[in-house]
Amino acid sequence: MGFCCCKDEPIDLDSEVDLYHFDLHRAVGKGAFGKVRVVEHKRDGQLYALKYINKKSIIAMKAVKNTVQERRLLEEINHTFIVNMRFAFQDDENCFMVLDLMLGGDLRFHYERKLTLGEDAVRFYIAELSSAISYLHSQRIVHRDIKPDNVLLDKDGHAHLTDFNVACHIEHGKALTSVAGTVYYMAPEIIYRKGYTFTSDWWSLGVMAFELLFGRRPFRGKKSVEVMRSIMHDTPEIPEATGHMASAEAKDCIMRLIEKSPSKRLACKPKGAGLAELRAHAWFRGYDWEKLDKKAMQPPFVPDPKKLNFDFSHELDEYMAPSELLTHQKRKNRDVNKLSKEMRQLEEE
Template identity: 60%
Template sequence: MGGVCCRPEPIDFDGDVNLFHFVLLRSVGKGAFGKVRVVQHKQTRELYALKYINKAKCVKMKAVANIIQERRLLEEIDHAFVVNMRYAFQDDENCFFVLDLMLGGDLRFHLERLGSLSEDVVRFYVAELSTAISFLHEKKIIHRDLKPDNILLDEKGHAHLTDFNIAVHYSDRRLLTGVAGSMAYMAPEVLAKKGYTYTIDWWSLGVCAYELLFGRRPFRGKTNSDLTHSIARDQLKFPEDADKKCSREGLLCLKGLLERDTTRRLGCRAPPGEGIKDLQGHSWFAGLDWDALERKELTPIFQPDQKKANFDATHELEELLLEDNPLKARKRNPNQDISTLSPEMRQLEEQFTSYDFKKMMRRSYYPQNQQQIMTTMTATSSMGLAPSRPETPADSVSVIGGRKTEEYSPMPAVPMNRLGRTDSYQ
């Protein structure tokens, strides 16, 4: 008699989404308690970025509320210039986000490689990102960590905002006071601790634009105290050769975004959610077809090199050589009694709910449908995935409540012809 053939169980694509629905490809990012992989949906063949977060490490680092907050905010968002969530689910060990795959790398990568970008390129990015920022503010969401590391390019060169780990809802009636984000990009009103709302994102956009144009940030300091003082007090200055790199209109736009008076700051002189109108009327964007831009019909000026992998290849090497518990699809324990779990693990089980963008409508948890997150949300460090340079005071991060967790940027920028299969499922 012949041996019995072990055939894999059929995949139920009509049921709840799970890791069996995906083929695992390259490992392209690493954080304190999670990683990022490129994955392919087995039924649709679509490529995505899979961000997965180890539950036990998440609990240990007191980041449960952050993960649930990010999960809920991403369910609200669907925009052309945002890295959108497509699926969310969990197994017994990990929580999973399946996100839009960006093949062009993040702007930190390109800035370090090129030193600076041309005015036309930066103006294009500012225009695209301003539509995303205005969209978020319309939904009463502040990103709070806008920086080149969190701006990803698709394969054509369009800019997308990512990493909503410390994003929050805001209210016009109650100012936020928590200090969170990357200090070099924080607005003066954040560091002053007197309260802030959506105005801070426009300041951060100005810092990003300045850095992309001139290869340096507008406010600097050797220590956190020096940096805080510079952001709060120093006069905005441009490099001596600024007029050779940027037009007068562009410099005026930077001055408008980096205005300390929030009532005069560019993007803040219109009602929340309408800041895009403020930029549309600025002379720097004269002649720009904003409708075509929002439909992604304009050709980006800078296009990433698709022959190169725009990420640190050591992530994949570490996965192959050092990972003692490599990621693979596992069935959930059907006999698990969540009442025996710790409060934090039970919170993840109950509040990190599944999402499938093809089967479910996007919804808001705020304000009418807001479910309370049991644990007070802590601040996060904002290191992104495996920073490629040593941390400096300008890159240092403020923390709320003395606790520090780590964020993740879904930055799997991998050319299609470089996708290497590292795991397989039938």
């Protein structure tokens, strides 16, 4: 599994959870706001994913609000197809979130190696993710960054939505106007900045389905402004080249998810009726939704447990920068920690 670090003195496993309760294993991810590595709880041997974010980096990137918001949202939610948070704590240097471990890798990793994932697989992932998205919306949470990179597979091949860094609550009667997310997956209503709600997540799901099934994104450009212009004005064309064939039902479902008008977009009916509309679509004819929600349906693809289902460079980067390597080494204990104080002040603003 990798290198482990242990604390010399005995650990009280009944005390408040901290880094010493876990053995540290290999690094498996790196993003703009943090790193992820596999950890093992010393009490029961349960494996988790530890996401840790350096406080100096949070403050320098002015990302305190996002970090605090992500933790608070994860404390509220728990769903079969979401990467749920199990513990959260901090020390002088880092903020930590202990999450469900997904050993199957993300959809971007598998897509880039296969070019397309096949219609059965894409339909299965869209079905599972639709359940997660509908649940979030019922909690008045909009994710705002649904894309292949943020969908992780467990060891059995089930899809789980992760990365709530730009997710937020929507208050009753109030629309969002801030631009957030990844430009290729942004809904037109986000770009126009005239106000948007939960409908933007269904658009992003449709863009992702298009990409996974047809091998390219529906809206493209060399620069962000060109991508935005394409999203606002272009009608995507479905490639019909060999290897990209899809059923008429699949094409209809995906094109209706990327309908530019939110009021006409599939799954966007008000008062929670959107999920039922999606599930009633012909592309999902014959689906046993009760079995799917219980993870009782067999996934079309099971990741190989003998292979690394993530980019090995994450681990290489970790050990190429020993000054940034996460260890159990004791941090200096100060009565008033400058970084924690700054974090608290920024959180209160």
